[in-house]
Amino acid sequence: MLAQELIRLKRDRLALPAEEIAAFVAGITSGKVGEGQIAALAMAVCLNGMSRAETVALTLAMRDSGKVLDWSDLPGPVTDKHSTGGIGDNVSLVLAPIIAACGAFVPMISGRGLGHTGGTLDKMDAISGYRTDVDIAAFRSAVLDAGCAIVGQSADLAPADRQFYAIRDVTSTVESVALITASILSKKLAAGLQSLVLDVKLGNGAFMSRSRDATELATSLVEVANGAGLNATALVTGMNEPLASAAGNAVEVANAVEFLTGQKRDRRLSEVAMALAAEMLQSSGLAGSHKEGLVQATRALDEGKAAEAFGRMVAALGGPSDFIERCTVYLPRAPVQKTVTAEQAGFVTGVETREIGLAVVELGGGRRQPFDSVDHAVGMTDLVPVGSEVKRGDALAIIHARSDDEAERAAGSVIAAYAIGPSRPPAQKSVLRRVGSRF
Incomplete structure (x- = not known):
């Protein structure tokens, strides 16, 4: 035809x-x-x-337009996770080593920032020496050595998708659920996975701001993956505020290291990461139930095995061998730090999360055009979560910027994005619903 x-x-x-x-x-x-x-x-x-x-x-x-990886020689299940994108979403950085520490292999092919959302590859690029652009042989070697590897899509994996997406991006056809589904899953299938868990974001910082749209996409992803022979499940998770207390590249890597080592674990990041970990362990056959998966993932964190796996992955892909111990030495630091303070007392009742993401892009932490360079040092830390009580003059966030002027503009965006009211809002769930597999 x-x-x-x-x-x-x-x-x-x-x-x-x-x-x-x-x-x-x-x-x-x-x-x-x-x-x-x-x-x-x-x-x-x-x-x-x-x-x-x-x-x-x-x-x-x-x-089938390119190579399909074969991991059949590995002594354990091969699994992965994909997120539809959010703000302060460094889940991949903590999740891949947790799952590797539990005995699975995670060949994670990730992407760069898109629009107002951050990209996992941009975060990993903040690590001195770390290579996200590697050939398949180096990718395989890192997965074998560390149990996980976070890299970019190589030219010979699903090349038709890359061409198709470039045209969709300039013809206002990105939003099609069918085309989004095929684009995501073609790359995951080319990675040779045995199971996949999808994190579909819902809220004012996500691409899907309506519940029915997020559920439609989650259902499409699970059903098409199943139809293509891949065991997949999905969690719909909330993105009405930044997931972690940091938004940017280097600052999110530092936040992930704090999480893995137990120095600091943001509540919502922990809830989403651990729910996804349990789901991945159960779908890959390493756990018999969600509860058992949570126990395994918690043990991997508490015993330091997840942090060790992250460190091995960084070293295997060209980064420093002592990154976990000395991450602040190897991550870039912005020259200006500015504290943003509340202009009134009360409770944080909401955050316009997309505006936080756009402010990070304006600082230089994202791209206006596809080939723009990224400043990995800039971003925001100590973002106060929804429900927090603040006094006038209390810190809402710390801006990490290249100049005083850029820090001042970003501070204005933070003030505008934060809503403060007289009463504490009802607590919102981080994990909203699950879409199951027929496998």
Whole structure:
């Protein structure tokens, strides 16, 4: 079938045959399908949707457009987690070593910051010497050595997805649930996983601000993964405030090290990370129940094994061998620190989380354009959580900036983002719901 015929079928709300979807995707990587045709199909899908069967076919075709990793020689289950993105969300940095310390292998292929949300790769790039851009051989070696590795997508894993996404990004077709699902899962399937847990964010700091949209995406991801032969579950978690008390790159790495070593564990970060850990251990077969998974994950933290795994991963990928012990030496530090104080007494009743993320981008900690450089040192720490009581003049956050002017602008954004009222708001759950697997 000609590419234009496939576009016509979806334009007219008809089902696309799996074999024709595969041929279209093959045409993307071979150059036989042009950018205009990719854009036209993306828009048709965005407007008219895809069935689960069509989305499974697209996911598998994009997976098969490049190499598929094989971990069958490893002496344990291979699992991973994917987040749809948030603010202060350094869960991957603590979760991967926790799971590795419990006996699983976590080949985590991550991404960079997108829009107002932070990117795991940008955080790892803050570590002196650490390499996120490695070949498959180095990736495998790190996973074998440390049990986990956090790296970027190599050119030969799901290359059709990379081309497809670049066009979606400039044609207002990013929001399609079917295309989001295929994009995420094609890369995870190419990574050779045996199980996957998805963290779908919901709230004013997430891409999904409505409950029904987050549930739709979580359900699509789980059902399509299952249809493609991958055991997957999803947790919908709250993003109506920063997850950790730090937002940025180096500052979130430092926060993760504090978490792993037990120096400081932010409540909401702990709740989400431990829930995901239990889910991963159960879905990978290492735990018989959620409760058992929590016990295992807690033991890995308390005995220092998770911190050791993180340290081994950093060293295996080019970072310093004593990073856990001396992380502040190896992380960049911004020249200006400014404390933002409350202008009135009361309780923190809410945070416009997206505005916090945008303020970090304005400081230089994110990108306005895809190829912008990132200042890994800037960001915010000591962000006060919702429900906290504050007096006038109490600290709400500390800004880490390149200049006094930039710190002042960021401070204004923090003041505007924080709502302070006369009474403490009801406590909000960090983990809102679970979408299960049929496996």
